[in-house]
Amino acid sequence: MTEIRRLLVQAFEGGFSEDDWEHTIGGWHVVVADGGVALSHAAVVPRVLEVADRPLHAGYVEGVATAPVRQRQGLGSLAMAEVSELLRSEFEMGALSTGLHGFYARPGWERWQGPTFVRRSSEAIRTEEEDDGVVVLRFGPSKDIDLTAPLSCEGRRGDDWQRRCAGSERILFLFLAVG
Numbered sequence: 001m002t003e004i005r006r007l008l009v010q011a012f013e014g015g016f017s018e019d020d021w022e023h024t025i026g027g028w029h030v031v032v033a034d035g036g037v038a039l040s041h042a043a044v045v046p047r048v049l050e051v052a053d054r055p056l057h058a059g060y061v062e063g064v065a066t067a068p069v070r071q072r073q074g075l076g077s078l079a080m081a082e083v084s085e086l087l088r089s090e091f092e093m094g095a096l097s098t099g100l101h102g103f104y105a106r107p108g109w110e111r112w113q114g115p116t117f118v119r120r121s122s123e124a125i126r127t128e129e130e131d132d133g134v135v136v137l138r139f140g141p142s143k144d145i146d147l148t149a150p151l152s153c154e155g156r157r158g159d160d161w162q163r164r165c166a167g168s169e170r171i172l173f174l175f176l177a178v179g
């Protein structure tokens with residue numbers, strides 16, 4: 001975990017806070033490692049997202065990063081391919097928030113086109129500023145969901161959609177050896 005944290009701090013160039021770390025741990029972690037050194041990472045945490053009024057058991061992807069000196073060598077894509085497998089086996093859909101749409105579009109992630117909301121108590125509060133960032137991976141139970149429908153997440157401390165996640169109990173490391 002120390003290695004993963006070091007990697008995230010490096011890759012986000014000082015933009016990765018203590019809070020960010022706390023919200024990144026506690027789910028599944030895909031780690032691409034070479035010689036025991038973590039080079040690329042992506043975490044998946046469970047969240048209930050509602051498409052219109054339909055709750056879906058989503059895997060929310062957080063902490064996607066590749067060590068700066070190893071970027072643009074396909075390692076992030078390798079981690080995301082493994083994440084995709086994990087999502088398909090454990091969840092009903094994938095989701096994340098990003099500004100790097102190109103990176104996720106190639107492996108099949110799609111931009112959400114409808115309005116986004118956060119659920120607090122019984123209220124759904126509009127998160128208009130997040131609309132452009134949310135992308136989803138549809139498959140199985142979610143393959144036919146309407147990308148223009150309202151989409152909501154449960155509220156949490158800090159940013160509701162961005163690069164944060166609630167802790168859970170299970171941690172699974174998947175190590176991939178690369179040359």
Ligand SMILES: CC(C)(COP(=O)(O)OP(=O)(O)OC[C@H]1O[C@@H](n2cnc3c(N)ncnc32)[C@H](O)[C@@H]1OP(=O)(O)O)[C@@H](O)C(=O)NCCC(=O)NCCS
Pocket residue numbers: 011012040064065066067070071072073074075076077078097098099100102103104
């Ligand atoms: C985003 C990030 C994880 C990508 O990792 P990576 O290992 O370099 O990704 P890959 O080499 O697999 O890239 C695959 C493709 O995604 C796209 N891509 C990757 N990084 C990109 C970037 N910074 N800007 C635009 N497109 C990018 C390119 O199309 C690339 O293919 P190409 O190199 O043939 O042009 C890495 O740049 C990173 O750690 N960035 C800092 C942290 C961050 O912003 N994380 C994402 C938060 S949502």
